[in-house]
Amino acid sequence: MRKYSFFFLLTICTITRAQQINYNTVDSILQSNAGKNHFSGVVLIAEKGKVKYEQALGYREFAEQLPLEKTAIFELASVSKQFTAMVIMMLKEKGLLQYDDLVEKYLAIPYKGIRIRNLLTHTSGLPDYQAIMDAHWDKSKIAGNKDILEYLNTYAPPILFEPGTKYTYSNTGYVLLASIAEKVSGRDFIEFCNKEIFYKLNMTHTAIRTLQEKAAEKNFAIGHIFVKEKNEFIRADSFPSSDYTIWLGNRKGPGRISSTAEDLLKWDQALYTEKLISQSTLEEAFTPTVLKDGKISNYGFGWNMITNNAAGKIVWHNGDNPGYKTKIMRFPGKRITLVILCNNASDQFEKISKEIQDVLTK
Secondary structure (H helix, E strand, C coil): CCCCCHHHHHHHHHHHHHHCCCHHHHHHHHHHHHHCCCCCEEEEEEECCEEEEEEEECEEECCCCEECCCCCEEECHHHHHHHHHHHHHHHHHCCCCCCCCEHHHCCCCCCCCCEHHHHHHCCCCCCCHHHHHHHHCCCCCCCEHHHHHHHHHHHCCCCCCCCCCCCCCCHHHHHHHHHHHHHHHCCCHHHHHHHHHHCCCCCCCCEECCHHHHHHCCCECCCEEEECCCCEEEEHHHCHHHCHHHHCCECCCCCCEEECHHHHHHHHHHCCCCCCCCHHHHHHHHCCEECCCCCEECECCCCEEECCCCCCCEEEEEEEECCEEEEEEEECCCCEEEEEEECCCCCCHHHHHHHHHHHHCC
């Protein structure tokens, strides 16, 4: 039997302790920022699927000082894109589409040569649908994907670049992905997400909700914006800049999912299994994109990547809607999950999330 010296064992124990996450530091970061009104929201950190830190700070509604609970439901904004990408991957596994299929095979659009892969990776060059709708849509009506496609065809603003040559973040691409999913599956996108993802994973507080459904949820975290002149937080939905969430209220694909921190942990943990798709299919979602000139874009299918971190690859996505900032970060090598859901659109959000990330990767 091999013998180990006392000092060798002591060194191993010291290294093990050093690698443990200091949750007191995480809490100090959040408490300090919450005390300055720099953060209102819920933060969850899990190791190997077990919640190690979960805290709700701030208010669900500022005017009435209604405190946030850990179970509060938040608008996820673009964190929703990873679910849209998952739907496409599920349909690919069923043989209903291929990533290199041309979009024009499924949808009538005025742009040729764009492939489903380009939509997933934001390399399509498509123009911004919201700008088109803002310029031409009758805002007394609520627009959905069918309307967006109609206006893309009617006004046909020029493509931004040749597909596959650049990365430019595109909400339009994810609208088209949801429409393709409906076309090939013969099912409503919301119904598909509910049955094939949310219900299957027991994500009981997650849904693509209408404005009325959100208002009916008593534990919905209302988005707020700080107004310097009044020195207070005002509901984001009271500002004209938030109106697009109403007149584009039926869009599917780029956003609109609302959820809780614990439901997102269920989603995260499912990605280590084959409950939804095989690991070989999922791996492509976490693989950087090679552009036509050979350059690399660190965006896969609905996920950003950090590939040069000492802690190993990090996959993440953020979201930004009026009054909300959200983020999910996965550290697969360490089996660590970080969820940050914020409802006061803090301008300190990225600084806070970076400070927590640094604690987790030490």
